[in-house]
Amino acid sequence: MKNKPPYPIASVDHALHLATLLQQEGPLRVSEAADRLGVSPSTAHRLLSMLVYRGFAEQRPDRYYEAGDVLRPAAASRAPVALLREVAVPHLNALMTAVQESVNLVVLAGTEARFVTTAECTQTLRVGSRAGRTLPARLTSCGKAILAAMPPDDVTALYEDADDVELASLRRELTLVRKRGFAINDQSTEAGLVALGVAIRDAKGCPIAGVAIAMPSIRFHRDRIPGWIRALAGCAADIEHDLELQ
Template sequence: MKNKPQYAIESVDHALHLATLLQQEGPLRVSEAADRLGVSRSTAHRLLSMLVYRDFAEQGGDRRYQAGPVLRAAGTSGAPVALLRRVALPHMQQLVARVRETANLMVRVDASVRFVASVESDQVLRVGDRVGRVLPAHLASGGKALLAALPPHELAELYPDPEAAGVNLPKLRRELGLVRKRGFAINDQLTETGLTALGMVIPEPDGRPFAALSIAMPAVRFDRDLLSTWVSALSTAVTATDRDLAAAPVLGQSRGS
């Protein structure tokens, strides 16, 4: 498992976190950046200035900072990430309190998934924060849940050259059929040695994929006898998040249109 280094360089961590926020959540004012990072406005301004210098950010006419050329080269998701994160976090916190394992929120970007929020477990041996990480969708638990919600032709379009992508498409289709049948996906050490995760999709009203929630744990704690308990807790969090997203003013309009 990949967790935060014991001797992390805080300024580097802040800069990388800020770049991730600009890429995934859109423009930020200095005050907003300071609040998100938990630093002073002067520190946030210095960080943003350095990101501008290296083309990771640029300042618009409204004085807000947005992703620069370097970050815009990466794929983006159509999901409103800032709203997703704000609505999902309380339910993720409740989920972690219930199962005592780390919870992650992710969105699909083409054939990958990007982690946009994490709530860590309080256990000493735990899966760390995954915000900003990008993984192949066909390996991650939440990614598989999202792929399972796609129509067959859209799945095929994601992998025009399955061999080059390292995907066995017939095998993946069979696995996604099982995911649809049982309502959740499992990643048993496919993305990281020592990590097991369960993922479930947060659907649009028409059943299309929107985002996914997952529970991630050290593989040594994965117990199939607890599977029903974990799935029940995950389903509760997904249902609550979906309900609150539908009620959110901006997203509610797009979902109902």
């Protein structure tokens, strides 16, 4: 598993985080960037200026900054990412506190699972933040949970031209996920990491995101799955309820 460096360079971390936000979530003002990073507006302005200088960002006439040409185009997510984060964070933190493992909020972007935010637990051995990362949706717990909740024809349309995906095998796995009501990633994306995920649905019942508990494999025990899934389902339901109130 990847752990945070013992001597992180804060300015580099902030710049990379900011570039990720511009790419995946869209334009930001200096004040919004400062709030997201937890830094002063002057620091956010300096970071944005450097990103502009290197081509990672552009400043628009309305004083918003947007992703520059250097950042590769990323598949757009249909989920309301900013609203999801705002609504979900308190519930993710509550779930993390209850289970004492890291918790991720994930959306689907094409055939990728995009990690929106992480509530990172405080255990010495833990799964660190995955915020901003993208992984093949068919391998991640949340990705599989979202795919399983989609109409089968939509899944076929996503993967019918993917040479590296055996569609029949994927369909069988998603059928099992639907039957169970949750998905599992048992070291499919990273050695030593296990995750359990469920889908989050909108008011019409369509999957828009997923929430997952991620843990070191050494702490994964199958007899604890029912309790973890109850906690995940409760978290997803709370997020769905608050989304309906917006």
